[in-house]
Amino acid sequence: MKFNYSKHVPNTDNDATGAILAAAADPKVISLAGGLPAAELFPVEDFRASANRVFDEHGAQALQYGGAAGLPALREEIIRNFLKPRQVEGAVENIAVTTGSEQAIEQIAKMFINDGDTVLVEAPTYLCTVDAFKSFGAKIVTVAMDDDGMKMDALEEALKAHPEAKLIYTIPTFQNPTGRTMPVERREQFVKLADKYGVPVLEDDPYGAIRYSGKAVPPLKHFDKTGNVIYMSSFSKILAPGFRLGFVVADEGFIKTFTIMKQIADLHSDNFSQYLVADYLAHNDVDAHIAKISKLYQHRFELMQSLIESEFPAGVKHSNPEGGMFIWCQIPGDIDTQALFDACIKQGVAFVPGDPFYAGESESGTMRLNFSNVDDDTIREGMKRLGAAITKFLNK
Known part of the structure; x- marks a missing residue:
């Protein structure tokens, strides 16, 4: 056929x-x-204990349908364990739980990209994002990097050359595939340039918590004063990828639209996994x-x-x-x-x-x-x- x-x-x-x-x-x-x-x-044994508590305390609810934006208790734990330590402002209404980072990338690509639309990415960048953007017909413009990540002169040049750009995608911390990290001064400049040219930023941060040398730097989202940066991260690298859970942090209006789009895709991310992770975070020292x-x-x-x-x-x-x-x-x-x-x-x-x-x-x-x-x-x-x-x- x-x-x-x-x-x-x-x-x-x-x-x-x-x-x-x-x-x-x-x-x-x-x-x-x-x-x-x-x-x-x-943390297999810790999750075994969490599973027992979830069944004892929330068994029926955990096995039922849930809300598209995600379990409120998990979103509260995201604020406590991830946003506050990374100096990112956000309330529950600013967070949507996703089925891993991949869903966040695909859904945001769907929200922004029509055939022929321009998006800016690092060269090189995460290969699955390239595939997602291409699947929606994006014209992908690459921006050069050095050892400190995306170069700001190259970014401004690309923004000037492509005023029609719909989105900038970046992995500023321990970048995939290069492992590079953007310093604070460049992050501040990045956010200012995106604001100046009116182009939203998708900041992908799946690895940022796994630091073993150097000084921690806050995400781009920390420097965002206009709601122009959409921040995303994942539980896959710090807990377990099998749960397929990630999250997006953004302007409340964006989250409402994102939630509608996600609901069309899968109704909601795995409800039992959300209860498990929320319980784990509430009862264990994730740091x-x-x-x-x-x-x-x-x-x-x-x-x-x-x-x-x-x-x-x-x-x-x-x-x-x-x-x-x-x-x-x-x-x-x-x-x-x-x-x-x-x-x-x-x-x-x-x-x-x-x-x-x-x-x-x-x-x-x-x-x-x-x-x-x-x-x-x-x-x-x-x-x-x-x-x-x-x-x-x-x-x-």
């Missing part, structure tokens, strides 16, 4: 990202490709849990970084993140990264090639490495294989 799909469906069945992840799933391959949190740190995550990730990052310097050929550049889950590398020369990926798979190790993270022209020889979900011995063996495969590829 040949289906007559809408124009929002890609006109190709080529799934490069899926193919990469499938190859990395081979049990003979050490995968440094995924963005998975460390499963051994999931202590995040500190445990950060300590482990710092160790794994430092180990991987040291092995890049000892196992990789000379001239390989890498990012130096102060938190998050990724290291961004660039191999010198005119490198076909997909061909390099294929060569590395043959040596039993996988990474994510940089190309899918670029909405426009990609940089040669780029790759993203993940350290959060691999133990020390696996990191050592994987980096040894990767270094040998890169050296062999460069010398062929």
Whole structure:
């Protein structure tokens, strides 16, 4: 049967990202490709206790339909545990619970983008956001980065060249894929530029709590005085991704519209998961849990970084993140990264090639490495294989 799909469906069945992840799933391959949190740190017993309390105290309600904006108790916990510590103002009416960050990105793209509309993104940026924006027919304009994130002169140049831009998307803290973090002064300038040119900002902050060095910086939303910044985050990296819970913080009028759109999509996010997470946050020290995550990730990052310097050929550049889950590398020369990926798979190790993270022209020889979900011995063996495969590829 040949289906007559809408124009929002890609006109190709080529799934490069899926193919990469499938190859990395081979049990003979050490995968440094995924963005998975460390499963051994999931607070299983604490959630078991929360589940018992939820069934005892709210059993029928937790199994019933819920409100589209999310469980009020969970939104209160978001304010207490996440917004106040990050210096973000917000009431319950400013928050909507989402089915992970992915739903927030897709719904906001749907709300802003018509065919041909312009959106501005970092180069590189989160590959699933690129796919979401493209699915709604966006014209994606990329803005250059340096080691401190999106460059403000490049952003203003893009805003001047594209006064019709509908949205700016950014990951200013421990950016995916580069791990870079935007300093305070640049964040203040970013918000002022967005206000000046009247373009809303979608700030994606799934990794911001996982800091293991340097000084914490408040989100862009902290500097927002006009309601122009839409802030989003997730429980996936700090609690467990299986709950599929995230949240959006924005102007109350925006949240009302967002909630209507979300209701059309799924009525509401998983109600039982919301009760579980709300109970967990009310009865446990989430900061202590995040500190445990950060300590482990710092160790794994430092180990991987040291092995890049000892196992990789000379001239390989890498990012130096102060938190998050990724290291961004660039191999010198005119490198076909997909061909390099294929060569590395043959040596039993996988990474994510940089190309899918670029909405426009990609940089040669780029790759993203993940350290959060691999133990020390696996990191050592994987980096040894990767270094040998890169050296062999460069010398062929």
